[in-house]
Amino acid sequence: MEPLTLTTERLLLRPFGPQDAEDTQAACQDPGIQRWTVVPSPYTRADAELFTGTLSPRGWADDTMYNFAVVLREGGALVGALGVNSRVLTGTYEVGFWTAREHRGRGYITEALREAARWSFTDLAADRLEWRAEVGNVPSRAVALKAGFRMEGDQRSALLNKGTRRDTWVGALIPADLGLAGTHPYLPAPGVSATP
Numbered sequence: 001m002e003p004l005t006l007t008t009e010r011l012l013l014r015p016f017g018p019q020d021a022e023d024t025q026a027a028c029q030d031p032g033i034q035r036w037t038v039v040p041s042p043y044t045r046a047d048a049e050l051f052t053g054t055l056s057p058r059g060w061a062d063d064t065m066y067n068f069a070v071v072l073r074e075g076g077a078l079v080g081a082l083g084v085n086s087r088v089l090t091g092t093y094e095v096g097f098w099t100a101r102e103h104r105g106r107g108y109i110t111e112a113l114r115e116a117a118r119w120s121f122t123d124l125a126a127d128r129l130e131w132r133a134e135v136g137n138v139p140s141r142a143v144a145l146k147a148g149f150r151m152e153g154d155q156r157s158a159l160l161n162k163g164t165r166r167d168t169w170v171g172a173l174i175p176a177d178l179g180l181a182g183t184h185p186y187l188p189a190p191g192v193s194a195t196p
Contacts, residue, residue, distance in 0.1 A: 003060045006068070008115045011108060013068035013082060016056035020069050021048040023078040027100040036137045037098050038161050059085075066124075070097075070112045079103040082112050084120055084129075091127035091183060093120055097143070104139070113147040114178075121175045127182045132168040134159055141169055149173045 003015035016024070025048035027033065034041040051067075059065025066084045071077060080099040087094055095116065099109045120126040131149050133140040145151070149171035158168040175182040176194050188194045 001060055001063050001066070003057070006115050006119055007073070008111050010073055011079065011112055011115075012071050012073055012076075013112055013115060014071065015060060016052040016067050016069045016081070018049065018053040020052045020078060021045065023100075024048040024052055024069075024081070027078060027080070027098070030101045032101070032139075033098045036134060036140065037096070038159075039098075041162060059083075068112070068116065070108065072108075077103070079108045080112070082109065082116055084116055084124070087130070089128075091125060092130060093124060093126045093128070094130045094132065095120075096131075097140070099139075107146070110143050110146045113143060117147065117173055118178060118180070121178065121180050121182070125183045127175065127184055127186070129173045130170060131172070132158065132170045134161065135167045135169055137169075141171075144171050147173070148177050150177070 006013040025045050028039050028043035040047045056067040064086050068082045070079045082097040085094045097109050131144040151171045155168045155170050157165040159166045
C-alpha cells in the first residue's frame with residue numbers, strides 16, 4: 001500500500017521516516033515504554049534508525065505493518081507511535097502504541113487510535129481490530145477503553161517481551177462499535193451484544 005497520512009482535529013498520523021529517528025530514540029528512552037512494549041532495551045540510535053528507516057517503510061510496502069508517527073498538527077512534535085499490523089486471520093488486525101512521556105494525559109493517542117480504527121475498517125476492510133497489552137499496563141488499557149475497545153479477557157503466555165513470556169489483556173473493536181458496516185456479516189452468540 002502507498003503510505004498515507006490520516007488527520008484528526010489535533011494530529012497527523014503519518015508514516016515514519018528516517019527524519020523521525022532522533023525523536024523516536026529520545027521518546028523510547030522512557031523506562032515505561034521500554035518496560036511495557038517490545039522495543040529493545042536499551043534503545044539505541046541504531047534501533048530507531050532501523051524502525052523509522054527500514055521496518056516501517058517495509059511494512060507499508062508489503063502490507064503487513066502500517067506504522068504511524070503521531071505528530072501534532074501545530075508544530076509537528078512527535079506525540080507517539082501507532083501501528084496497525086495484519087494478523088493471520090482474514091480481516092483481523094492488531095494495534096499497538098506508545099506515547100512520549102511529555103504528551104501523556106491529553107487524549108492524543110485515544111484520538112489517533114479512533115482515527116486509525118476508522119481507517120482500518122474502511123480502507124483495510126478489517127472486521128476486527130485487536131488490542132493486547134501485558135497484564136498491569138493500566139495506561140494502555142485506559143486508552144483502549146476510551147477508544148471503544150471491549151475487553152475480552154486474559155491470555156496466558158501470549159506475549160514474548162525481552163525473553164520472558166507474559167500474560168496479556170485482550171480487547172477488540174469491530175466496525176459496528178463505530179457505527180460502520182463490516183465486510184462480512186456478524187452473528188453474535190446468543191446473549192452477546194454486537195455493540196457496547
